[in-house]
Amino acid sequence: MTNTLLILPGDGIGPEVMAQVRRVIDWFGANRGMPFEVSEGLVGGIAYDEEGAPISDATMEVAQSVDAVLLGAVGGPKWDDLDFKDKPERGLLRLRKDMDLFANLRPAQCFDALADFSSLKPDLVAGLDMMIVRELTSGVYFGEPRGVSHDGNERVGVNTHRYTESEIARVARSAFELARKRRNRVCSMEKRNVMEAGILWHDVVQEVHDAEYGDVELTHMLADAGGMQIVRAPKQFDVILTDNLFGDMLSDVAAMLTGSLGMLPSASLGAPMANGRPKALYEPVHGSAPDIAGRGVANPIACILSFAMALRYSFDAGDGADLLEGAVQSVLADGVRTGDLMGPEGGTPVGTAQMGDAILAKLDAA
Ligand code: IPM
Ligand code: MG
DSSP states (O other), rough: OOEEEEEEEEEEHHOOOOHHHHHHHHHHHHHHOEEEEEEEEOHHHHHHHHHHHSHHHHHHHHHHHSSSEEEEOOOOOGGGTSGGGHHHHHHHHHHHHHHHHEEEEEEEOOOOGGGGGGSOHHHHTOOOOEEEEEEEESSGGGGGEEEEEEEEHHHHHHEEEOOHHHHHHHHHHHHHHHHHHTTTTTEEEETTTOHHHHHHHHHHHHHHHHHHOOSSSEEEHHHHHHHHHHHHOOGGOOOEOHHHHHHHHHHHHHHTTOGGGGGGGGEEEEOOOTSSSSEEEEEESSOOOTTTTTTTSSHHHHHHHHHHHHHHHHHHHHHHHHHHHHHHHHHHHHOOOOOOOTTTTTOOOOOOOHHHHHHHHHHHOO
């Protein structure tokens, strides 16, 4: 089977970090007998500037046809004042919605060499390995009605938090399936104490569990208490299952615990395509970092690890993913650091391309 990829470098540091991913992709083609057919397109502010929309219909068509989309980052101050529909983020949201990427996998993993970077005590996070499964195509991000209107002489902002039973059930299945390949535990988070949709969320997750996944340990937490527990004792969690908005917040909190936002990848998965592979988009958790863009200092690891997730979830190459993740671990253990990973003890940070060099050298040596 050929492996097809669409690369969307996007804005800010996106193109710089993606250049390193391209080298890794080529390495797998040359050394692992995994050739990739790679096409490239625009997304975000640069797509608006050059094509008049944060993602064009033509790019969407390619995205729908490939095995996996790899995205860098979108956004930047240059586009802050655009109409809502033209904002860079709308490109990303259209990809998620039109490809129906309902399960967003966000690992929060603490790399041994970086435990000191956490805002928590190192022993609370050393060895941390949890996965947030965030529903990505529904809830308050997309619910109707929405908008700002007038009520008498004041404005009213409205968004709708809405979930159907089938939307909850399918993302719950993703979480349970994943848990079976990990430590077999799922904690589901909602606010059933104040939201009817939270009651439905709780009940459907429990029903899917009882009918199909009785072997997996399931617990429930109110999302606010869950946030507190993530900071108090993060290692109690294996897989956290939650909705779109809570998942957005909780995954940022979890990411920060690892002390290294520049390190974390994500996968957004949909239903299987005709070839059996899921619709998929992979992207780093970090943003476009306009403050350091263009200087060659950004950390490419999150984007490189996003490709590792693509190897695992789209290309059935878990061994390749292990190899690449091992190369990253080993580079960090050697003390190779981009600027974002420099501790108070100092040292000389490497640039984006040197980090790429170091990872490729480890792959060559493996
Ligand atoms: C994320 C981001 C996006 C979101 C933005 C950029 C639309 O914060 O992927 O977590 O809110 O989902
Ligand atoms: Mg977010």
